[in-house]
Amino acid sequence: MYLKMIKNNIKKNKLVTVATVIFMTVSAAFMGLTVLLSGNLLDSIDNLMSEAKTCDFLQMHSGELDMEELEAFADSRDDVEDMLVADFLNIENSSITLNGISLSDSTQDNGLCVQNESFDHLLGTDNEILHPSEGTVYVPVCYKSEYDLSEGQIMQIGNVTLTIEGFLRDSQMNSMMASSKRFLVSPEDYEKLENIGSQEYLIEFLIKDGCDINGFATAYADAGLPCNGPTITAPLIRTMNALSDGMMILIIFLVSIVVLLISLICIRYIVLTGMEKDRKEAGMLKALGLRGKDIRKVFIAKYIFLSLSGGIIGAVIAYIISKPLGIQMRELYGASGDNSGTFLASMLGIFVTESIILLSINKHLKKHDRLSAVEVISDRRKNTARKKDSLIWITGIMVASVFLCLVPVNISTTIGSERFVSYMGVGQSNIRMDVRQCDDIEGVSDRLIGKISSDPDVDMYCLMQTGSFRATLNDGSNVNLLTEIGNHEIFPLNYAQGKCPERDGEIALSRLNSEELGCTLGDTIILNRDGSEEEFTVCGIYSDITNGGKTAKIYGDPALDNDIPVMWSIIYVSLKDPAQTDPFISSYQSYCEEYGNSVKITDIKGYMDGLYGQTINNIKNAAALSFAAAGLIIFIVVVLFVRLMIWQEKSDISLKKALGISTRYIRNGYVRRTSIYIISGVILGIILGIFLGQEIAGMMLGALGAAGFKFIIDPAAAFILVPGFAVIVAVLAVRSGSREVRTIKLRM
Template sequence: MLLKIAIKDFQRNKIVTIGLFLFIMLSALLVASASHIIMELSGSLNHLLLKSNAPHFVQMHQGPINHTVIQRFVSANPIVKKQQTVEMLRIDGSNITLGNQSKTELNSVMDIGFVRQNPSFDFLLNLENEVIQLSEGEIAVPIYYRQQNHLSIGDPVTITAGTRQSTFTIVDFVRDVQMNPALVSSKRFVVSDRDYTVLKRFFKDSEYLIEFQLTDRSKLSEFRSAYEASALPAKGPTVDYALFKTLNALTDGVIALVIILASILLMIIALLCLRFTMIAALEEDYRELGVMKAIGIPQSEIRAIYMAKYIVMAASSSLLGYLASLAVIRIFTANISLYLGTASPSLLQYLVPVLAVAIVFGAVVLFCKLMLRRLNGITAVEALRSGTAGAAKLNTAMIPLSRRKWMNVNIFLGIKDVVGRFKMYGLLLFILMICTFIIIVPVNLLHTLQSPKFITYMGIGQSHIRIDLQQSGSTERKFESMLRTLEKDQDIAKFSPLVTSRFKVLGSDGVWESLNVESGDFSIFPLSYIEGTAPEKSNEIALSDLNARDLDKGLGEELLLAAGGTQLKMTVSGIYQDITNGGRTAKARLPYDPKTAMWYVVAIDVKPDVEVSAKVDQYAKLFYPAKITHLDSYLSQTLGSMIAQLRLATLLIIAISLAISVLITSLFLKMLLAKDASQISILRSIGFSLGDIRRQYMVRMLLIAGLGITLGTIAAGTLGQGVVRVIGSMMGASKIQFVIQPMTVYGWLPLVFVLVVGVTTFVSTMSIKKSGIAVQMSE
């Protein structure tokens, strides 16, 4: 009997049942996909760290190096397990041609280094996560370039030094635990020992990676303090194990987070959607429920009739959603597989997505049980007498129809009904608001990442061109010569020279720590400040957000800097956002010492009539071997992978949210029409046409849709902005401001939503005539 009733119910409500089935399936699909991403990301990252035997602490250094001093430090420090110093040969992109392209890597934002395979740890791996071993004439290229330049095994790599050309054959692609992510602006190419020796004859610019593995990783902070307190080489940034994990997980972690947030919101909507379905079913079956109670069928069996259908639906849709996730998950984890590899799956990796889907199923079943408590309030006499659960009455409260003056009758009645029964309409309003919210937040985040303004969150002022000079023997002379040339260039509107040096700063715990301070005029190309302003006086300093937290310094407070035996008392003038270099930098207007300078930068804006790309090419030749970057392409090269993943997730969320809007609007109208059956008959009896009644429902739905879209947009700009800021604060940008495209957010997205609701309402109200609701009163 239960099976027959379930089949009959399905035949009677095919569209609604199929819609709800698909909706629960999509909820299960998303939650399973997000779980898959997190588990695979965690497993693959840990596998990469293990196979590469990742270092725990790395000090980058440019300039001469004393290996004996380093060895003495290692011998005196018992927590050091292993140490190696890796030489990286820096070759300018203008000397490198990848694949069969005709152009060099002149305009690449990446610093290119050539290395040999490491002997002890920090192994450079191939796509099988095996240690790369090369023969003469072979080269392994970073995975970044495989994606960026569409390279394949067997493609050539040509290196030019004057009139000499060396051609290597790509035999592997490099997984580099330190420099894998596109966010890291340095990349390591691997060649054989013999080829490296040959290249070193023609390229003299070297950088050293002083790497350590510790006996106890929990003592990393203690080791860092010991290193910084020593006189060891330190002309360059430091990175550690925690930062490797963060950077490697960042791109796919953000995508997983977006999907998780979407799946949570969709789960809430799924339950509310189920509520509409069950209320509509109880409304339609009210008289039948009275008959069943009258003939003595126990309430537990009546409940079982409804539960049977929803348990079968929830189980089958959850299962199908899980199976669908297995089919589509490769789309989301392709980037993980490429950059991190694939670890042998553990039992937990299979179990967590299954448990996540089981939660979806359990939530549906539990919610059904809660909803069916409504059966307790139904009596046989009332159900048989009225035939509906509290049939709607004409709303005569508030402003009467006779008081209207200029407004159309159908519009007036539509608005009046929404105001009079706002509690009932509020649920639909809430769901449409969430649908709007979960679309607009990813769209705004995508626009923000693509905006040129996002560069200011990376501790860089927004300009047209950026010139980088790395430290070498003659860098100071080249820098001064460059500035003289730029001063005479009539195409330049403004430029700002900046020099980064290493200082010591007294930490909150009384220990002296290293601090990279960039010196220059920061009012020319301002940063994104959380509070305060750029330093204007020589005793003022601006700190990055994470540095301010680490040093426990706020606006107007003082800190102590030390350089060259002199201590300087500095006042914090501002706190800015920076997600680069571990988010720990500082800006000041201090004179710099060429002996301690680590790198030189010039930010440039050209005049409106000057073509930026042509100027970049000119400066690349004029200031060789400086790195010339067109900042419009900087974000696409560093954040391109994250943007592509986010765009895919955003398109999926938009499609699902629009499908939800269709389903929830149709379910709500089905319930409303069943509840309003007698009211519709009264309206027909006093002369309203079917067209008039449909227009009234159209007004109601469009009013609710408009309010939902408005509130959802406001929530996205406030609550959604807050969520993004919480995530950004972990990386050093706690006040990311959404970059909004008005035509998208306030134009076509709301228009699409309104059209979807309008068309769904029109189609759903066609059932008034077909179901004979309009003549129910006369019957």
């Protein structure tokens, strides 16, 4: 009998039923998609890291290496399960071509390696351990789509030609956010090419389960072992792997929450309007002796059926959409292992979403319980008009939909902006020159500074030098801090808290360092510089994705601080005419030719594109999905509400028609009446999207490394594209909904 009721009710209320199912479907689809993608991502990364046996601690190093010393250290520690030193042959980017395309513009450090025996394996597309034959090479999978590569094509390194045998997954350096990429060759080819590049080492440790990686890192630094490159630990590798796709998933999650809220609002309206129509039936059932909860059962049966349908359709849609959205994920990290858990979790997510909707419907239907049978039967209560409600809901939906469109757009323009580097630990300049891994870092830096200072094209420049200092914290514990010395006011970062160090005795810490060391603003740290101890007060905390994210900055003139044990130098340069960046870089690259790989000159914009290109693409996908969802929601809700308004005003409309007022005029009246509500909704949506959106996006980005985040808004997108899109869809919906006017007959 319930089924018959549902069937007949659906037949009679097609529009309302379709709208309800769409809300339930879209909510389920987004929630399912969020769970499916995040589950797959985490599964894939875990699977890859476990198959590849990723190390727990990685120290990059160039120069002399004492293997015996390292082995003795490893043997002395109970927490070390295994250790290896992997060779990495850093090749000058301009010496590499892939399928005829030079990598000279690449912002990555590209190099060769051979397969490791015990752990840190480089895997194939089926996660198998690769062993290239002589004359062949496996290329990082992230380059496959970037350079449109396929098996059998040629990779040229200097004069040596290698055939691309396939693509590899590198659990440590897969992400474009990892600054190095490893190409896998046979030991014979490695030997042949050894003279072309510069030798670097990846000193890797597997730590026993449950042991403290940070404690190990401190012990490693204290032991005075090779450490002139960045230190990276497994959690950071996992974060970097998850970052680009994780960003997209976070946005989809944000969208799914907003869509769920919109659905709850719209379904509430639909239920309340339906209840108004069903009031008499409910009252009659009460009079006949049905209890409140039994009456609710009669009415909720339909919603359970719709929710079930919406949940199933949503699950199918989520599954279908997850395929194209997960292409990059699968390519980079491989298929997830046994994904039945993820599937079940996504079903659970959909179930929870639908349950929330049904619980809210049940709550609204409880109003039937309070309904007095006598009131209904004797019709004592007047029908409440919901016209005003309809218009206010239109505003509400516009606010939510504009918010939904704007936040991903703003995140995308922010991350795509040149200024975003300053949130990530990089000074906001045009060009960055890194001097690393050579015997005379200070000498090379000085010569470059000499040339830059007399270059008429240069507007501003500054030299930063990084050294590792032993630091004593408030609690007396010791750590080694990678500390950058220079004038940090010239190309300032965005500080999440406090400010940059402006005078002696001030130190700024990266967020990771601040968290790990438990230091906040105002705390003191004692740095041991060349035997003497100096006290520094923490004056600022900033986000940093460079050098493993654990850095510090102090004020000083590198030229005067001759006692710094320099690990690397960075020179930031801004030009009077930023359009001259390319010729400037070319001329300095020629100038630095003699230093080989030691000097790397990067266009910051290119650097950001390389770093965040994937992430921005993913965010654009998520933004496109949000646009589609918002457009669909605006259209359905506005059509629905306009038709409900027309239904409520049926008698007025037929009277107007009888008086000779044209249908077109009446229809235009709805556009006029709704426009103010639509426009207010758009304006409110933009305000919320900018301010509340910034807070939410800040939380999301903070979790991924960029603390103290502020939107960098593209006015064309935020103030023209998004509102224009929302207004056009809304007006089209009003026009479409107002067609109902045509069907209303004249009053006789």
